[in-house]
Amino acid sequence: MAAILEISDLVVDIRSGRSTVRAVDGISLTIEPGRTLGLVGESGCGKSTTGLAVLGLLPAGGKVTSGSIRIDGQDIVGLREAEARAIRGRTVGVVFQDPMTALNPTQRIGAQVAEPLLIHGMANRSSAMKQAVDLLGEVGLSRPAAQAQRFPHELSGGMRQRVMIALALICGPKLLVADEPTTALDVTTQDQILQLFDSLQQSRDMSILLITHDMGVVAGHTDEVAVMYAGRLAEHAATPRLFGGYRHRYTEALLESIPTLDTPRGQRLATIAGLPPNLGGQLAPCRFAPRCAHAAKVCFDAEPSWSEQHSHGYACHLPRRIDTDPITEIAGAPS
Amino acid sequence: MSIDLPDIGETADQPITDGGQAGSAEPKQPSMVFRRFLENKLAVLGLLLFLAMAAFCFLGPLVYHSDQVHTNLAAQTLPPGGSHPLGTDQVGYDELGRLMVGGQTSIEIALGAAVVAVVLGVIWGTVAGYFGGIIDALMMRVVDSVMSIPAIFLLMFLATMFRPSVLMLILVLGLLAWLAPARLVRGETLSLRTREYVQAVRVMGGRAPRIIVRHLVPNVLGTIVVNATFQVADAILAVAAISFLGLGIPPPAANWGGMLSDGLNYTYSGFWWLIYPSGIAIILTVLSFNLIGDGLRDAVGLRAHRRI
Numbered sequence: 001m002a003a004i005l006e007i008s009d010l011v012v013d014i015r016s017g018r019s020t021v022r023a024v025d026g027i028s029l030t031i032e033p034g035r036t037l038g039l040v041g042e043s044g045c046g047k048s049t050t051g052l053a054v055l056g057l058l059p060a061g062g063k064v065t066s067g068s069i070r071i072d073g074q075d076i077v078g079l080r081e082a083e084a085r086a087i088r089g090r091t092v093g094v095v096f097q098d099p100m101t102a103l104n105p106t107q108r109i110g111a112q113v114a115e116p117l118l119i120h121g122m123a124n125r126s127s128a129m130k131q132a133v134d135l136l137g138e139v140g141l142s143r144p145a146a147q148a149q150r151f152p153h154e155l156s157g158g159m160r161q162r163v164m165i166a167l168a169l170i171c172g173p174k175l176l177v178a179d180e181p182t183t184a185l186d187v188t189t190q191d192q193i194l195q196l197f198d199s200l201q202q203s204r205d206m207s208i209l210l211i212t213h214d215m216g217v218v219a220g221h222t223d224e225v226a227v228m229y230a231g232r233l234a235e236h237a238a239t240p241r242l243f244g245g246y247r248h249r250y251t252e253a254l255l256e257s258i259p260t261l262d263t264p265r266g267q268r269l270a271t272i273a274g275l276p277p278n279l280g281g282q283l284a285p286c287r288f289a290p291r292c293a294h295a296a297k298v299c300f301d302a303e304p305s306w307s308e309q310h311s312h313g314y315a316c317h318l319p320r321r322i323d324t325d326p327i328t329e330i331a332g333a334p335s
Numbered sequence: 336m337s338i339d340l341p342d343i344g345e346t347a348d349q350p351i352t353d354g355g356q357a358g359s360a361e362p363k364q365p366s367m368v369f370r371r372f373l374e375n376k377l378a379v380l381g382l383l384l385f386l387a388m389a390a391f392c393f394l395g396p397l398v399y400h401s402d403q404v405h406t407n408l409a410a411q412t413l414p415p416g417g418s419h420p421l422g423t424d425q426v427g428y429d430e431l432g433r434l435m436v437g438g439q440t441s442i443e444i445a446l447g448a449a450v451v452a453v454v455l456g457v458i459w460g461t462v463a464g465y466f467g468g469i470i471d472a473l474m475m476r477v478v479d480s481v482m483s484i485p486a487i488f489l490l491m492f493l494a495t496m497f498r499p500s501v502l503m504l505i506l507v508l509g510l511l512a513w514l515a516p517a518r519l520v521r522g523e524t525l526s527l528r529t530r531e532y533v534q535a536v537r538v539m540g541g542r543a544p545r546i547i548v549r550h551l552v553p554n555v556l557g558t559i560v561v562n563a564t565f566q567v568a569d570a571i572l573a574v575a576a577i578s579f580l581g582l583g584i585p586p587p588a589a590n591w592g593g594m595l596s597d598g599l600n601y602t603y604s605g606f607w608w609l610i611y612p613s614g615i616a617i618i619l620t621v622l623s624f625n626l627i628g629d630g631l632r633d634a635v636g637l638r639a640h641r642r643i
Binding site: 055056057060085086088089090092093094096097098101102103104105106107112115116119120164167168171 | 467468530531532534535536537538539540541542545549550553554556
């Protein structure tokens, strides 16, 4: 089956004043129907910019310089805004990070959830309202008919995020772009929302692009993971494979900086030294080299090439050695 | 000022134990704004004051009959008393009745001008703010240019060219006053258009008119209502000012500014009843709108914004 989302060699430049920053530099990703891809990385690594490019919401000065973004087979790069919008409107839904600002405070939630149907002329007012109420029930709001009459400020953060999800799903999208959907929520709510994603995905056979910085979220709720660093892909593999046999030193550093319950008391938490590079400045050939504990001369001399095996790709000169065959570790890895 | 947390009665006992705090410090719902407004004693005083002034001007003539069309030179500048509770003016009009009729004109013009100013300002501001870029730059330069023309000069110029009427004054005052709300709304729109709900509607395929009407305008409404009340107060003063300069609506029509201006000619004759009533009426009405505006500003939470 054809991929729902196919990004190839995407380059996004963001111009501010006289300088231009290459926020995304040659990313290629594919999401098959019904699959979830987790896009992870630190702040400023280009993961959100990639998402915004898919959504057509690049900030002022942002532009797709080259590459293509195919949504359901149609390349939206180079299309006029109105045409791209028509494709996206029915195919793509979006869930943002902050449920506080993601809903219009002046409108009742039922009307907001129903609005996309009216935009696309897919229903009349009363049937749109009915569908909205049904969907609000499906995303886990009890007494949805009563809730639909409420204003966003009358709901808790988690409930607002559910409303946001309903709003994203009302037109039956094939792809859901979730940009840090759980970052603004507390841990228990996070888990509920992620489970909701899982169950909705199964019942609706929808693909999800999950953008997050949280390795824990990625581990339990994605089929594939792509790790981004400084605008480039560092590593990309099926989720069990990545967690079982990650190769890139950046992935390694990211995973090591997750505190665990076994960490001895008093021991300093592992961190990655320094900050992600300024994408407007001079970049090392391997962009992670300046912060990498394993960096050698070669990392500063030549750009690492993308090596791929068993659809596990990474770009690292000195990858982490894996003693055992990663496949055997899949059993123990989170799925 | 006490901040009401919204009633979350039903949400609290949901089986879903969602985290996050319900409620924000920014009530957008009309009923909540209204409740907060009513808690503000000064604001309620302002509202009552305005209602009293409006009742006096518009309902008063139904109870208190006086001839405001024919002059009566036999009854010039009579002091208060007898059949003229507030005396008569220099051509024999009953001062109390004239105060009512003059108030009608002043209030009509002020409200009309405020509506024109706000409607134009909201349209201009949201369009400029939403589209941004070169459209915004052009539209705001227009605002800057118009703002650089002295209002009083323009008013005098127009008054000499056209015979002033209620409609003309509404249009002229409105066309001079829309600049401030336009700037205000444009500023708010610039921040609102990056809100995620606006972005989400864009992804869903919503077009500019829908986004502006359904998502931007309702959210600037609080700011606008507040600004509108101050616009009314300003317009009352502006009407008074141009009438004072003798460029207002000609007799037999009356308005408070014109009455005040006429009365001042007799300052040295001691005809105080020609000066105080209209002056006090102007002050009370302007004050009432300022109190209402202050109350609304607090109620929609704009002051809280500013403190942050």
